[in-house]
Amino acid sequence: MTRENLWLLVVFVALALVPFAAELTGQTSWTRLVGQALIYGMAAASLNFILGYGGMVSFGHAAFFGIGGYVVGILYHHFDAGTSFLGVIPGTDQMLITLPAAILVAGLAAALVGALSLRTGGVQFIMITLAFAQMFFFLFISLKTYGGEDGIMVRRTNSLPGLNMKDKATLYWVVLVFAAAYYLFLRRLVQSSFGQIIAGIRQNERRMAAMGISTYRYKLVAFILSGMGAGLAGALMVNFLRFTSPDMMHWTRSGELMVMVILGGVGTLAGPFIGAGALFTLETTLARYTEHWMLPVGILLLVVVLTSRGGLMALIRKLTGGRA
Numbered sequence: 001m002t003r004e005n006l007w008l009l010v011v012f013v014a015l016a017l018v019p020f021a022a023e024l025t026g027q028t029s030w031t032r033l034v035g036q037a038l039i040y041g042m043a044a045a046s047l048n049f050i051l052g053y054g055g056m057v058s059f060g061h062a063a064f065f066g067i068g069g070y071v072v073g074i075l076y077h078h079f080d081a082g083t084s085f086l087g088v089i090p091g092t093d094q095m096l097i098t099l100p101a102a103i104l105v106a107g108l109a110a111a112l113v114g115a116l117s118l119r120t121g122g123v124q125f126i127m128i129t130l131a132f133a134q135m136f137f138f139l140f141i142s143l144k145t146y147g148g149e150d151g152i153m154v155r156r157t158n159s160l161p162g163l164n165m166k167d168k169a170t171l172y173w174v175v176l177v178f179a180a181a182y183y184l185f186l187r188r189l190v191q192s193s194f195g196q197i198i199a200g201i202r203q204n205e206r207r208m209a210a211m212g213i214s215t216y217r218y219k220l221v222a223f224i225l226s227g228m229g230a231g232l233a234g235a236l237m238v239n240f241l242r243f244t245s246p247d248m249m250h251w252t253r254s255g256e257l258m259v260m261v262i263l264g265g266v267g268t269l270a271g272p273f274i275g276a277g278a279l280f281t282l283e284t285t286l287a288r289y290t291e292h293w294m295l296p297v298g299i300l301l302l303v304v305v306l307t308s309r310g311g312l313m314a315l316i317r318k319l320t321g322g323r324a
Contacts, residue, residue, distance in 0.1 A: 008183075015176055019169035032240075035172045037280040038179040039237045041273035044260035045186055046229030051258075052267030053190060054222050055202030059126050059254050060113070060133030061230055066249025067109050068102035068231030070140060073152035073244035075101065080155065095158035095165075099235050106231020107224050109136070114223035118216060130251055140246045151245025158239050165239075175236055179273070182229060187269055189225070198222050263301055265313030274312050 015034065022030035043065050050056040075098050078084060078091025085091065092098060117128040141149050157165040164170050189195050200208050201215050209215050238244045247253065256279070264275025279297065286293035304311055 008180075012176070012180055016173065019172055031168055031172050033280055033284060034277075035175050035240055036237070037277045038175055038273070039233050039240060040257070040260060040280070041276035042179055042182050042236070043230050043233035044257045044264070044272035044276050045182065045269070046226045046233065047257050048261045048266065048268075048272045049186060049189070049229070050222055050226045051261060052271075053195065053202065054198045054219060056118075056219065056223065057126050058129040058223075058226075059251065059258070060129035060131070061226070061257055062251070062253035063113070063133035063136045063249045064106040064110055064227040064230035065234040065237075065253065065257075066140070066244075066246065067136065068106045068234030069238040069244040069248050070146070070152070070234075071102040071105050071231070072098045072158065072235045072238040073154055074146055076154045076158070077146060077152055093156070093158050095160045095239065098158050099232060102231045102235035103228045106234070107228040109231075110224045110227025111220070114220045114227070118219050118223060130254070133249060133251055133254060137246050137249050137251075140249070147245070149246060151243060151247075154238055154242040154244065157242060171240060175240060178232070178236060182232065183269060183273070186229075190269065194218070194221075259297075259301060263304055263311055265311030268310065268313040271311055271313040274316070278312060 015038070018034050019031045022028050043061070046064075047058065047061045050058060074085060075089075075091050076093055078089075079093050080091070083091065113129060113132045117125055117132065120128060140146070146152050157171055159165055160174065163174070165174070190199075197208070197213060197218055201213075201218060205215050234244075234248060237248070260275035260279055261272050262275070263278055264273065265271030282297050282300070283293055286296055310317075
């Protein structure tokens with residue numbers, strides 16, 4: 001077993017023991033907080049794939065996060081009402097159906113957004129992705145059938161055969177398995193020839209195009225894969241919180257994902273998960289003392305960016321002598 005895999009196993013085991021530790025200490029909220037951090041870490045990691053490895057600064061990534069969540073919410077809404085979506089697609093509360101559906105729909109939305117926005121670059125790309133995200137945001141606000149601004153209440157978590165999904169610990173472990181699988185998928189993707197081409201496009205797109213590589217197509221596929229990952233995270237979040245609303249795709253949510261990536265370390269696999277965990281820990285701790293907790297978080301983010309190139313992941317590597 002390599003050193004990296006050993007570290008991953010240790011972290012996975014430690015995270016798997018969180019529900020037991022929460023029960024022993026009486027801090028039952030730990031399971032909820034760590035579970036949410038894992039899901040946001042997945043969403044941030046999907047953004048980091050196009051940002052850190054592909055050089056595509058998307059400021060509308062929360063749109064795909066919210067779309068994935070709404071797929072679960074809408075399917076449950078029709079399941080609960082005994083109706084069909086558009087009179088064709090029946091509702092369901094089966095996770096083996098809702099999660100793939102969320103990934104597919106988020107991927108289709110990412111294909112639409114990417115096909116148009118990737119024809120530009122720089123500030124124009126940032127603004128177009130932001131504009132698309134706000135379009136989706138106001139679209140779902142206008143859907144009064146699905147709660148409009150109030151969103152959709154999912155009364156019970158989607159079912160998985162053989163598991164008691166009403167149990168918070170079981171749901172947490174399901175989220176942990178998905179987070180671990182997504183991390184391994186991203187690691188494999190980054191190390192593949194496709195990932196190397198995406199990294200090459202980030203470094204010098206003109207040179208890659210001169211080599212005969214269709215940079216637009218590669219960037220579009222990367223953008224779609226990134227959107228699908230965010231959709232999966234959104235679907236898990238709705239199952240975890242049993243609620244979805246347009247706030248999931250607001251531009252401020254995209255900003256939070258960006259903060260998680262920068263705080264943890266741009267262009268690192270574990271960085272977004274670490275950034276998500278750090279942001280949630282800071283928010284929970286500081287919110288006890290002040291409602292303006294974003295101010296010290298912003299100051300900390302500035303300190304990390306200015307003093308530690310590579311975010312918290314770089315700091316961890318220094319402290320461990322490069323072993324982590």
